[in-house]
Every structure is written in C-alpha cells, then in structure tokens.
Amino acid sequence: MSGRVVAVAVPLPVQSAFSYRVPEPMLLPERGARVLVPFAGRRVIGVVTGAGETRARDEKPLSLKNVIEVIDEASLVPPPLLDLADWMSDHYLAPPGECHRLILPPAGVRASRAVVRLVSSADAAPDDPVVALLRDGAVRVSTLAARLGRDPSARLDRLREKGLVVIEQELDRPGFKQVQVAELLDAPVASLGRAQAVVLDRLRSAGGRAPVPELVRDRPHLRSSLQRLAALGVVRISEERSERRPEGMPSAMKPTVVPTSDQERVLRPLLEAVESGGFRPFLLHGITASGKTEVYFRCAERALRAGRGVLFLVPEIALTPLLIRAAEARFGATVSVLHSELSLGERHDQWWRIREGGARVVVGARSALFAPIEDLGLIVVDEEHEGAYKQDESPRYHARDVAVMRARLEGATVVLGSATPSLESHANAAAGKYARLSLPARVSPQGLPAVEIVDRREMLKAGGSEVLSPLLLEAIRSRLQRREQALLLLNRRGWAVSLLCRECGHQAACPNCSVSLTVHRRGETTECHYCGYLSRAASACPLCKGEYLRLTGYGTEQVVEVVKAALPEARVGRLDRDLARRRGAVAKMLAAFEAGQLDVLVGTQMIAKGHDFPSVTLVGVIDADVGLGLPDFRSAERTFQLLTQVAGRAGRGDRPGEVILQSHLPDHYALRLACEQDYAAFFEREMEFRRTMGYPPGTALLNLVVRGRQAGPAAREADAIAKGLRSLAPGRFRVLGPASAPLARLRQEHRFQVLLKGSRGAMREAVRRVLVERYGAVRWPGVAVDVDPVSVM
Ligand SMILES: [Zn+2]
Numbered sequence: 001m002s003g004r005v006v007a008v009a010v011p012l013p014v015q016s017a018f019s020y021r022v023p024e025p026m027l028l029p030e031r032g033a034r035v036l037v038p039f040a041g042r043r044v045i046g047v048v049t050g051a052g053e054t055r056a057r058d059e060k061p062l063s064l065k066n067v068i069e070v071i072d073e074a075s076l077v078p079p080p081l082l083d084l085a086d087w088m089s090d091h092y093l094a095p096p097g098e099c100h101r102l103i104l105p106p107a108g109v110r111a112s113r114a115v116v117r118l119v120s121s122a123d124a125a126p127d128d129p130v131v132a133l134l135r136d137g138a139v140r141v142s143t144l145a146a147r148l149g150r151d152p153s154a155r156l157d158r159l160r161e162k163g164l165v166v167i168e169q170e171l172d173r174p175g176f177k178q179v180q181v182a183e184l185l186d187a188p189v190a191s192l193g194r195a196q197a198v199v200l201d202r203l204r205s206a207g208g209r210a211p212v213p214e215l216v217r218d219r220p221h222l223r224s225s226l227q228r229l230a231a232l233g234v235v236r237i238s239e240e241r242s243e244r245r246p247e248g249m250p251s252a253m254k255p256t257v258v259p260t261s262d263q264e265r266v267l268r269p270l271l272e273a274v275e276s277g278g279f280r281p282f283l284l285h286g287i288t289a290s291g292k293t294e295v296y297f298r299c300a301e302r303a304l305r306a307g308r309g310v311l312f313l314v315p316e317i318a319l320t321p322l323l324i325r326a327a328e329a330r331f332g333a334t335v336s337v338l339h340s341e342l343s344l345g346e347r348h349d350q351w352w353r354i355r356e357g358g359a360r361v362v363v364g365a366r367s368a369l370f371a372p373i374e375d376l377g378l379i380v381v382d383e384e385h386e387g388a389y390k391q392d393e394s395p396r397y398h399a400r401d402v403a404v405m406r407a408r409l410e411g412a413t414v415v416l417g418s419a420t421p422s423l424e425s426h427a428n429a430a431a432g433k434y435a436r437l438s439l440p441a442r443v444s445p446q447g448l449p450a451v452e453i454v455d456r457r458e459m460l461k462a463g464g465s466e467v468l469s470p471l472l473l474e475a476i477r478s479r480l481q482r483r484e485q486a487l488l489l490l491n492r493r494g495w496a497v498s499l500l501c502r503e504c505g506h507q508a509a510c511p512n513c514s515v516s517l518t519v520h521r522r523g524e525t526t527e528c529h530y531c532g533y534l535s536r537a538a539s540a541c542p543l544c545k546g547e548y549l550r551l552t553g554y555g556t557e558q559v560v561e562v563v564k565a566a567l568p569e570a571r572v573g574r575l576d577r578d579l580a581r582r583r584g585a586v587a588k589m590l591a592a593f594e595a596g597q598l599d600v601l602v603g604t605q606m607i608a609k610g611h612d613f614p615s616v617t618l619v620g621v622i623d624a625d626v627g628l629g630l631p632d633f634r635s636a637e638r639t640f641q642l643l644t645q646v647a648g649r650a651g652r653g654d655r656p657g658e659v660i661l662q663s664h665l666p667d668h669y670a671l672r673l674a675c676e677q678d679y680a681a682f683f684e685r686e687m688e689f690r691r692t693m694g695y696p697p698g699t700a701l702l703n704l705v706v707r708g709r710q711a712g713p714a715a716r717e718a719d720a721i722a723k724g725l726r727s728l729a730p731g732r733f734r735v736l737g738p739a740s741a742p743l744a745r746l747r748q749e750h751r752f753q754v755l756l757k758g759s760r761g762a763m764r765e766a767v768r769r770v771l772v773e774r775y776g777a778v779r780w781p782g783v784a785v786d787v788d789p790v791s792v793m
C-alpha cells in the first residue's frame with residue numbers, strides 16, 4: 001500500500017471507494033478489515049479494499065481524513081470473497097460498499113485480531129524490542145503497536161521472513177449467548193435434602209448432563225439446591241456457548257440409495273473434478289424426478305472428505321423443505337441452513353458458526369452465496385434457471401453468474417442443475433464453456449406423465465365454466481374417489497384481475513403506479529402488486545358515480561372457491577405470495593398437503609418448484625397463457641419452464657401421472673414443446689427468436705432506468721444519457737430509447753428506459769463514462785443500472 005493511505009468502501013449507495021489516512025501508531029489495516037471512518041458528517045463502518053490514492057486526478061495532493069478506528073486487524077472474510085465483492089462492483093457497476101456489505105457478518109461489530117507468536121529467537125538481534133515483548137507469550141499486534149509507540153508492521157514482516165514469528169488471525173468471540181450447563185460428577189453423595197435429591201434425579205434421567213434452565217424451568221427454586229450441590233462437589237456447573245438455532249423440522253432419515261446407471265455416469269466426471277480441485281463448471285440437465293439431489297449429495301460427500309466446504313443454493317428455502325430435511329439427515333450437524341425467516345440473532349450465530357468452521361455445508365437462497373466458507377470445494381446451484389436468483393435491487397446481481405465466478409476464484413467445482421436450463425447456461429454448455437451432463441430418465445419406473453391440452457376457446461363457446469373444463473373437473477373428481485391428490489396451477493394471485501365500471505369503462509388503478517389494481521378477498525379489497533397499495537374495493541365508480549362495477553378475470557382465490565363449489569367434499573388449500581406473508585404458513589401448507597390432509601392444492605408458480613408429493617397424480621394448469629402476454633423477451637422461456645416443471649410434479653410415486661393444460665393458444669410452441677418435454681427443440685426454436693431479435697444469450701443487455709417524481713425532468717435526463725451513449729456506441733453496441741418503461745410509473749415515480757444491446761464490456765465502459773461525466777464519480781441520482789437484466793419490464 002502506498003504510504004499510510006487506504007481505500008475504504010462505505011456501506012452507502014456511492015459509486016467509489018474513498019481514501020483515508022491511517023495515523024501512527026494505528027496499525028495499517030489489511031484489505032478486508034473493517035474501519036470506522038468519518039463520512040459526510042457521520043461515522044460509518046467501511047471495509048478496506050486496498051491502497052488508497054494520495055493524489056487527485058489533477059496531480060494535487062489530496063487532503064485526506066483520518067481513519068478513526070481500525071476494528072479488525074486482519075481480514076474478517078476469506079480472501080476469495082473480497083475478490084468476489086470487487087468483481088461484482090465492477091461487473092454490475094454497483095457501489096463497492098453495497099457489494100462488500102453482502103460478505104460481512106449480518107450484525108454486531110465484533111472484531112478479528114492478529115496475534116504474534118515467537119517461534120524462535122535464534123537469529124534475532126539481541127536487543128530487538130519486538131522479540132523482547134514476545135518472550136512471555138503471544139501478543140496482539142495492536143498491543144505491540146501501543147507498547148512500541150508506532151506501527152510494528154514493517155518490523156514484523158522482516159521477522160516473519162526470517163521465520164522468527166508467526167502472525168495468526170483470531171476471531172474475537174462474538175455476541176453468543178452463554179448458557180449454564182450442569183454435569184453430574186463421580187463424587188460420593190452424602191445425605192441430601194429433598195430438593196437436592198429431586199435435582200439429582202432430574203440430572204440422572206437427563207443422562208448426567210443438562211442445561212440449567214431446562215433442569216429448573218418448572219421449579220425455579222431448585223436453582224439454589226443445584227448451587228449447593230455444586231459447592232459440595234457433586235455437580236459441576238460450567239458456561240457454554242448457546243447457539244440460537246432455528247427450529248428445524250424433524251429429519252426424515254432416508255437410507256442412501258444405490259445410484260442408477262445414469263447417476264453413475266454423471267457422477268464419474270463430477271467426483272473426479274471435486275477430487276482433483278480447480279475451477280470446473282458443469283451443467284447438469286436432468287429431467288424432473290431424475291434424481292439430481294442424490295448426485296449433488298454424493299458430490300458434497302466427496303468434497304467434505306477432501307476437507308473442503310460445500311455451498312448449496314436453492315431458489316427459495318421455504319419451498320424446498322424436503323431438500324433441506326434430506327440435507328440435514330445426510331450431513332447432520334455440519335449443515336447450516338440460511339433461511340430467510342431467520343431472526344437477526346440466528347443469522348449472526350450461523351454466520352460465525354460457518355466462519356469458524358463449525359458448519360461446512362451451507363444451504364440457502366441467493367444471499368447464502370456470500371457465506372464465509374473457507375476453502376470452498378463445491379457449489380451447487382439447483383434450479384439454476386429460476387428468476388429468483390436475480391436480485392432486483394442494487395447490487396443487481398445474478399446469483400448463478402456470481403456463483404460461477406466464486407467457484408473460479410475459489411478453485412472449486414460448480415454444478416448448475418435444472419430440468420429446464422436457462423438459455424444462457426445451455427448456450428455456455430453448447431459452446432464448451434461448461435461440461436454438459438444429462439439425466440434423461442426418471443428414477444421411478446413411471447416415466448413422464450400423459451399430457452392433454454384443452455382449448456379454452458371451445459370451453460367458452462360451449463358456455464361452460466371459465467375456470468374448470470369438464471375434462472379437468474372430472475379428472476379432479478376421479479382423484480378424490482381414488483384418494484389421490486391434485487395440483488392446480490394458476491400463476492395469478494388474488495380474487496379477480498381488475499375492477500371495471502360497466503357504465504364508463506373506468507378501471508381501478510393504483511395511484512402510485514401505472515397498473516390496474518388486483519381484487520382480493522372476494523372483492524372486498526384491491527391491492528397493487530407492485531407497491532402494495534391497499535384499499536377497500538370501491539362500491540361506486542369514482543369517475544361517473546355509476547354503481548355497476550364488474551370484476552373481470554380470476555386469480556387463485558377464486559379458483560379455490562370454484563373447486564369447492566363444484567366438489568363440496570374436496571379439501572382445498574392455497575399456496576401463493578399472499579399466504580407467504582405469514583411466517584411459517586408456507587411450510588405448514590406444504591406439510592398438510594404432504595400428510596394427505598388436503599386433496600387439492602391451488603397455487604401460483606410456488607407449487608411448481610421442487611416438491612415431491614408421491615400421491616399427486618394430476619396436475620391441472622388453469623390458464624397456461626398467463627405469462628405469454630407479457631411484453632418481455634423471456635415470456636416464452638418462462639412459460640416453457642413453468643409448464644415443464646409443474647407437469648413434472650405429476651406421477652412421482654408408484655402411480656402414473658396425468659397433466660391437463662387449459663389454453664387459448666394451444667398451438668404456441670412453448671406450450672406444445674413443454675407438453676412433449678422436448679427441451680432440445682425448444683432451445684433451437686427460442687435461440688432463433690433471440691438471434692433474430694438481438695436478445696441474450698447471443699447479445700448482452702444493459703438496461704438503464706431513469707426515474708423521477710416529475711416526468712419532464714426525468715425524460716430530459718434520459719434523453720441526455722442516451723445521447724451521450726450514442727456518441728460512444730458505433731460498432732460496439734446499439735442504444736434503444738429512451739422510451740417510457742413498460743411499467744411507466746412505479747411508487748409515484750415516472751420511469752424512462754434506455755436499453756443497450758451489444759458487447760457487455762463496451763456497454764459497461766460507456767455507461768460508466770457517460771454517468772461519471774454527467775453526475776461525477778460519487779452518486780448517480782435517479783439512475784438504476786442493470787447489467788444482464790433478467791427482464792426489461
Ligand atoms: Zn364509471
């Protein structure tokens with residue numbers, strides 16, 4: 001580092017790191033150490049990202065502020081994570097502080113410290129003051145600095161080179177709760193009082209060892225008897241660290257299965273890669289129920305045996321209870337599950353458990369990607385095609401892509417698994433960047449379910465129900481008779497799609513966003529699905545005061561009522577985001593369905609995820625076209641993936657499955673090919689569309705959204721930015737817009753969009769240049785940059 005100046009990333013939406021001077025005798029902090037610094041009139045905790053600048057761009061020396069305090073003497077996280085945060089900030093044009101915040105512990109300012117130990121004093125100068133201070137034992141580096149009156153780093157480096165001292169990193173005990181534990185000793189027991197005898201009895205029946213609070217929970221007065229026993233030497237009471245562990249579900253121990261020949265075939269190269277180490281990316285394309293999880297677990301076992309850590313990413317923890325339970329049963333205490341419902345305290349404890357090596361297998365959603373696992377050997381990204389891996393707020397990263405980068409930095413194997421790989425990953429495999437492996441058959445002897453498409457246009461002409469065709473209704477009825485289960489998919493929550501005035505055609509719209517309000521609770525309330533604006537459904541038109549309001553369309557709530565009305569004996573449940581708002585409700589619903597307490601489960605795409613319900617023999621798709629009408633280049637891909645995945649839920653046990661799709665567009669290729677589960681044909685067809693239209697994966701996208709309270713100024717900003725970009729574009733990328741964003745108003749702000757297509761590197765550089773020229777290097781107010789957007793809506 002140049003002089004005593006460091007670059008610090010502060011946890012604020014600013015686009016650059018800032019330089020600070022480190023005054024003597026303060027230790028020069030390492031990269032990755034946290035420091036307390038003054039920033040814009042406050043004190044903030046930042047992370048050292050490297051050496052700072054001492055001169056401004058115009059060659060004048062900078063006048064720098066001082067670091068107030070060095071919190072960590074050594075980096076708090078493993079070095080590859082620091083590189084990862086730097087890479088993200090550069091790749092996504094995201095504020096460095098926001099990227100670094102992802103890799104830090106979730107709460108509490110606990111420090112890591114560096115401790116120096118004398119190994120030998122043979123070659124030391126006899127009067128070396130550092131050696132003299134170390135003769136009585138290890139000393140913290142900061143203590144040395146205080147005793148010597150200056151930073152000992154340079155001196156320590158020389159001693160370290162000579163092999164005289166070692167510097168070790170210790171992590172300060174963070175804020176774990178302590179618990180008292182009582183233990184029975186093998187001491188002779190003299191005559192005891194009654195209460196003392198009770199305590200001893202309890203302790204014996206607990207196996208001779210128990211936490212004190214549990215021992216005396218119902219009778220607090222026993223605590224004093226326990227203390228007397230301790231004084232007598234009959235019992236020992238000691239303090240232990242108590243971890244706030246989230247309540248886990250009971251583990252259903254499943255015996256390890258013998259791999260099928262297909263599994264054997266894909267495992268060979270995978271295990272070889274895990275064994276030999278080094279960056280090796282794989283795409284595991286396995287159809288639904290082909291046994292991908294077993295493949296993941298075997299790879300994980302191999303990595304653990306090689307002494308390396310394992311990271312397991314899933315799109316959403318609440319929707320994968322089976323996988324979590326299986327992982328806990330298979331790997332036991334070394335698993336840490338990072339659940340989105342963890343309290344801050346639980347999250348903190350898990351972070352430190354992972355950091356200290358107490359957990360070597362980490363399972364979690366998007367943010368688990370940044371778990372501080374040391375020496376990571378394997379990363380699995382399950383259902384890699386899922387949109388949930390993309391974060392839609394700054395930093396706008398894609399967890400799959402960042403996972404591949406982390407594997408590269410760690411020298412690890414990465415496995416991207418899916419039944420319907422994203423076009424990006426499949427194209428990478430086709431280009432030879434990823435090794436492609438496939439599991440083409442189901443593990444069970446049932447094979448794929450039979451699929452039938454119902455033309456909804458015929459349904460309506462025949463004057464039947466808008467929701468259930470006679471075919472689907474009969475299919476559900478027969479499941480009830482056979483005590484089997486059915487899943488009904490409708491990717492639209494709520495009661496009705498909108499509230500319309502029959503007199504003047506006015507549609508209830510959100511006052512904050514340019515979208516119509518969705519009707520909920522049997523028509524009682526209306527809600528905006530973008531900003532959450534909630535109100536009572538109007539009883540009269542606000543425009544013409546007409547009283548004839550009409551509900552149009554229907555959502556999951558109404559499907560439940562329709563099924564109940566047609567089949568009163570059916571026990572029907574619902575699974576969607578409205579349910580997910582209540583803590584634990586999703587897990588409860590899934591458990592009830594799994595236990596057979598429900599016959600039919602109606603839901604949005606949440607029911608299409610990796611569930612494995614052996615009694616489900618029917619999957620009905622109420623309206624297969626929901627996603628196709630959206631102005632998004634991925635709509636066909638999403639529809640294909642959703643339908644293939646949900647169809648894969650049928651017939652996973654020992655009975656064959658049946659799938660019924662209702663659609664207005666029965667000839668659409670996304671539907672047809674999903675029915676045939678023909679991924680290869682879909683890939684060809686969709687790639688052609690993307691090539692023709694200039695969309696990924698052949699071309700990279702970068703989306704800029706300029707927003708503001710007032711439309712005029714925001715539009716002018718967008719205009720100026722587009723103009724600047726156009727001047728840099730020729731031959732490297734195309735600039736589309738500015739145009740009103742598809743969602744033209746959101747949370748009271750007007751939005752204008754500039755879309756770039758072309759080479760990612762060139763677009764990124766151009767955007768950086770234009771925005772720095774316009775706004776400076778620190779803040780880009782009102783501009784959101786999305787590199788590799790998943791959607792451009
Ligand atoms: Zn009206």
Ligand SMILES: [Zn+2]
Nearest residue numbers: 510513528531
């Ligand atoms: Zn809204």
